[in-house]
Amino acid sequence: MKTYKASSHHTGKSMVWPLFFLATSAVAAPAIQQASVSSESITLSGSGFGSKATARPLIFDNFDSGTNGQSIPGHAPTMTLLSSGGWKWDSTTAGGTALPVYSTANQRPGSVANALSDMNDNQWNKSLSVSSQQSEYFASWWMYYDHYAGSVSRNTKPWVMYGSNQDEPHTYSGWGDLNDSSLRSSIADTNYSDPNTAYGDPGTPNFYGKWFKFELYLKQSSPNVANGIYKVWITEPGQPRKLALNRDPVVTRSISGVWSQFTFIGAYCDSSPGDRKYKIYADDFYLDNTQARVEIGNASTYDASTIREVQPANSWSTTQISTTLNKGALPYGTAYIYVIDSTGSVNNVGYPITLTSSGSKNQLSPPVLYLK
Numbered sequence: 001m002k003t004y005k006a007s008s009h010h011t012g013k014s015m016v017w018p019l020f021f022l023a024t025s026a027v028a029a030p031a032i033q034q035a036s037v038s039s040e041s042i043t044l045s046g047s048g049f050g051s052k053a054t055a056r057p058l059i060f061d062n063f064d065s066g067t068n069g070q071s072i073p074g075h076a077p078t079m080t081l082l083s084s085g086g087w088k089w090d091s092t093t094a095g096g097t098a099l100p101v102y103s104t105a106n107q108r109p110g111s112v113a114n115a116l117s118d119m120n121d122n123q124w125n126k127s128l129s130v131s132s133q134q135s136e137y138f139a140s141w142w143m144y145y146d147h148y149a150g151s152v153s154r155n156t157k158p159w160v161m162y163g164s165n166q167d168e169p170h171t172y173s174g175w176g177d178l179n180d181s182s183l184r185s186s187i188a189d190t191n192y193s194d195p196n197t198a199y200g201d202p203g204t205p206n207f208y209g210k211w212f213k214f215e216l217y218l219k220q221s222s223p224n225v226a227n228g229i230y231k232v233w234i235t236e237p238g239q240p241r242k243l244a245l246n247r248d249p250v251v252t253r254s255i256s257g258v259w260s261q262f263t264f265i266g267a268y269c270d271s272s273p274g275d276r277k278y279k280i281y282a283d284d285f286y287l288d289n290t291q292a293r294v295e296i297g298n299a300s301t302y303d304a305s306t307i308r309e310v311q312p313a314n315s316w317s318t319t320q321i322s323t324t325l326n327k328g329a330l331p332y333g334t335a336y337i338y339v340i341d342s343t344g345s346v347n348n349v350g351y352p353i354t355l356t357s358s359g360s361k362n363q364l365s366p367p368v369l370y371l372k
Contacts, residue, residue: 030339050341066102096123117266126266150275165257228252
């Protein structure tokens with residue numbers, strides 16, 4: 001939000017304060033006035049929620065419905081709007097044909113299962129993929145890199161976005177071996193040519209042996225016009241969300257092709273050196289064409305929250321939202337609800353509720369409500 005101030009002018013005799021009446025671009029952040037929580041859903045009332053053309057996200061999957069060891073591609077996610085709700089997971093592979101599978105190992109708290117890409121051979125890509133042409137993408141998921149044998153890969157990309165013109169334009173985030181101190185981004189038009197690269201924190205050592213949250217927001221630019229957006233946030237255990245890569249505004253393409261295929265989990269986990277072995281886990285994958293969403297956090301402000309669980313919406317208006325309840329890894333006790341609008345604005349002070357094993361009490365409204 002821009003703030004305009006009247007400036008002072010000293011004449012030597014008196015101080016003159018010129019007055020200016022200037023319009024600002026300030027937009028009120030979302031404000032939650034009431035929340036009702038049932039065993040299955042949350043209903044919020046308030047103001048400034050903004051618009052969301054389609055309430056439900058493109059995809060939400062907690063991977064809890066699969067059988068341990070079963071291939072994920074060909075199975076439906078927890079929730080989807082794609083193909084009129086009939087969409088099923090696809091995959092991208094290279095160097096082999098093995099696919100990501102459902103796994104009951106290494107679960108996050110509150111989770112039944114997750115997605116796993118076991119990089120245990122020379123296959124350097126075992127990814128889940130989504131083909132959906134959008135002008136904007138917001139994605140978030142939790143992931144865990146278990147480097148259990150061999151050297152550390154010199155080339156790891158947790159996600160890659162491909163385009164409609166022979167895979168172009170494309171963009172990604174990635175990191176190298178343990179000497180790589182920076183998370184990097186790349187935006188390019190031509191295969192194997194990345195002229196538009198930027199760097200941020202954290203670096204490679206921060207991505208192994210722990211569950212962390214990865215979030216990104218992409219907005220496609222016009223060809224050769226700096227009106228696109230590329231942002232990545234990282235949330236490490238016990239730490240608040242960090243803006244790791246911020247390219248706003250940015251040129252995302254110089255050709256007419258558009259982004260059309262999003263891949264994630266084991267994208268470009270390089271086979272060089274060939275002795276490296278990883279188990280890459282992912283959970284609670286969320287993909288939409290807007291930043292507008294609802295989250296529950298573990299702190300009284302959004303900026304201080306170290307766990308934030310997305311709540312897939314079912315209906316959305318400027319004054320009321322209903323979502324499916326997703327407790328995720330949040331502990332029982334006090335939790336806080338946040339609404340993020342399409343511009344990324346959020347009620348930084350959360351609306352408190354209490355989560356217990358038998359119920360949930362809205363702290364600002366007396367009735368006891370039940371939580372799954």
